[in-house]
Amino acid sequence: MTGNGQASGKPWQAVALTLFPQMFPGSLGQSLAGQSLAGQALSEARWALESVDIRAFASDKHRTVDDSPCGGGAGMVMRADVVDLAICATQQKTGDLPLVYMTPRGRPLTQSRVRALAEGPGVIVLCGRYEGVDQRVLDAHGVEEISIGDYVLSGGEVAALVLFDACVRLLPGVMGSDVSGDEESFEQGLLEYPLYTRPAEWQGRKVPDVLMSGHHKNIRAWRREQAEAATKDRRPDLWTEYALGPVDKDKT
Numbered sequence: 001m002t003g004n005g006q007a008s009g010k011p012w013q014a015v016a017l018t019l020f021p022q023m024f025p026g027s028l029g030q031s032l033a034g035q036s037l038a039g040q041a042l043s044e045a046r047w048a049l050e051s052v053d054i055r056a057f058a059s060d061k062h063r064t065v066d067d068s069p070c071g072g073g074a075g076m077v078m079r080a081d082v083v084d085l086a087i088c089a090t091q092q093k094t095g096d097l098p099l100v101y102m103t104p105r106g107r108p109l110t111q112s113r114v115r116a117l118a119e120g121p122g123v124i125v126l127c128g129r130y131e132g133v134d135q136r137v138l139d140a141h142g143v144e145e146i147s148i149g150d151y152v153l154s155g156g157e158v159a160a161l162v163l164f165d166a167c168v169r170l171l172p173g174v175m176g177s178d179v180s181g182d183e184e185s186f187e188q189g190l191l192e193y194p195l196y197t198r199p200a201e202w203q204g205r206k207v208p209d210v211l212m213s214g215h216h217k218n219i220r221a222w223r224r225e226q227a228e229a230a231t232k233d234r235r236p237d238l239w240t241e242y243a244l245g246p247v248d249k250d251k252t
């Protein structure tokens with residue numbers, strides 16, 4: 001079995017290295033039944049979340065964690081020595097977990113990377129503030145740099161919450177009775193088809209007839225058409241990949 005804890009008995013372990021430990025678990029702690037998959041799973045100990053305060057590893061009396069960028073430029077850079085101590089102390093406690101740094105410079109996060117992380121024992125996420133982190137500490141630890149999209153956040157914490165959420169909802173037992181995992185957006189390389197519920201007519205807008213027909217084969221075909229049309233229109237990048245057909249991404 002895989003490392004997500006069901007076999008080892010250990011819950012999937014999320015660790016955030018951050019200057020703002022109070023930002024965790026944030027929205028992921030919302031555990032009212034039915035309100036948040038992640039929060040419910042956290043309270044059921046299907047996963048564990050720890051935040052590590054990077055400032056606790058500063059050594060001078062002012063607890064300095066940053067310095068100005070070499071070569072000049074705006075803002076401040078998180079110091080390699082302080083971040084290194086935080087990483088080493090965390091790894092001593094957790095053992096071998098993948099280590100990632102959330103940054104707009106990173107490779108785009110994908111559902112397949114999310115799935116791989118969720119199948120493992122957990123993840124340590126370094127959250128940057130200011131302009132970023134001294135590259136040498138990232139290189140020294142072989143840190144994987146990941147971005148959640150082409151826009152800039154004020155720090156990596158919200159991005160870390162995004163990554164944790166995406167992973168945790170895939171853990172065994174977290175989606176409950178849902179079998180929708182492989183029907184949803186991205187799992188087939190397409191956006192999801194649109195959804196409707198009762199009433200059959202609302203403010204003059206009707207649920208598409210085919211969905212009320214009980215004809216499962218037609219419903220499947222309609223949903224596929226809708227998924228393809230939305231993907232073509234909104235995500236030409238995904239559509240091109242999809243239209244190329246299955247490729248072995250391990251070989252490309």
Ligand code: 6GU
Nearest residue numbers: 102103148151153155159
């Ligand atoms: Cl992962 N971090 C930050 N700070 N900004 C981002 C991002 C990550 N992804 C997009 N913008």
